[in-house]
Amino acid sequence: MDTTVAIELAVNGTPVGRRVEPRLCLADFLRYDLELTGTHVGCEHGVCGACTVRVDGALVRACLMLAVQADGCRVETIEGVSGTGEVSDLQQAFAEANALQCGFCTPGMLLTAHEILQREPGADPARIRLALSGNYCRCTGYQAIVDAVHRVGGARGRETR
């Protein structure tokens, strides 16, 4: 018996149609069905932040959303925002500040950091640290990440002034 469900969505601007098992989470759909492996899967219960993506503009955990729930939605992954250059300043700052080592947490960190800076352009290091507390990094010790995000926040502020 075919238990799959048809879904249609836009992933990084490209229309996608597939049949999926209802129990397939969005993160596994992106990774295995679409081979967009920049979305990482660490804990599968919402704690580590490695799977963070955007759905209809909102930051979400792709491990806690079913692929069927993304039917009709606009999904953006790290591949998408890298392609558009939306986070290129953050990516460069991460490289310069040594804010990544193994890189496992980096896609989720970049998407979360970008959202923080959009909501609170002048966020100070304490606010940035608080907002990133839902994203685990097992390598860097976080200081370099907070530095990089803070630096970009300042640079973006100077640009718009």
Added chain:
Amino acid sequence: MKPAPFVYHRPASLPDALALLERYGAEGRVLAGGQSLVPALNMRLATPGALIDINRIPGLDEIRLGAEGLVLGALARLDAVERSPLVAAHAPLIAQALPHVAHLAVRTRSTVGGGIAHADPAAELPACLVALGGTVRALSRRGSREIGAAEFFRGVCTTALGPGEVLTAVVVPRLAPGWRSRFDELARRHGDYALVALAAHARVADGTLAEARLVLAGVGATPVRAARAEAALAGRRMDAAALDAAARALAEELDPPSDVHASAALRRHLAGVLLRRAVRGLLEA
């Protein structure tokens, strides 16, 4: 791990959702934000036969000020509630509590209805709803009813909702003149469930707390109202001796659990710390 297989339904209306719940009985589960249910599915702590996804039912996400008070629809997302000027003005306790719930990418999906229906004993929203004297609106094929927050929470993740019943909204009474709120909690890490949380709501008059409602999370199976500490505060000048007496009354009336996160003694101590902070905050504000 991955979830066990289930059938997925996405009803477009409340009557359709109720019919599906009736059809599946104990095998059916409402899926709202999924931020508690999907982890349980992933870990196979929950293995329902059918998920009834209510996310696309129109009108359930309202945040509205009505004659009865502030109405928060079951599907109002915590991120939207946190940023709502209506909530800031009419339920400041909830506005203060929400930044403590999980993290941004979890709050964008988490719903008011899910947070109340899930009834985690350490959760912030249930404590706020009890402190504010709110009500829960529930709907089933038998009709609708309103349940007072104090009667709604029955045990660990157990509520007054019956089989086939869906939570449609919660209602918080309008903020009465002179009433102020303070929410604070202590957790191991920001965004974790609280070790202890205190939702304090009080009427301030002549530099005293004329009436106080104190509700704690993380210290019992449900939100716990601290009636003796409330009495110890009511109408007193809050000098050091009075604060000590209130903290002592609170420690005596609480019977918190010991678990891997904290001992009962630590939780009792932290409750006193939160009480002192809340009293100071309420009187200063």
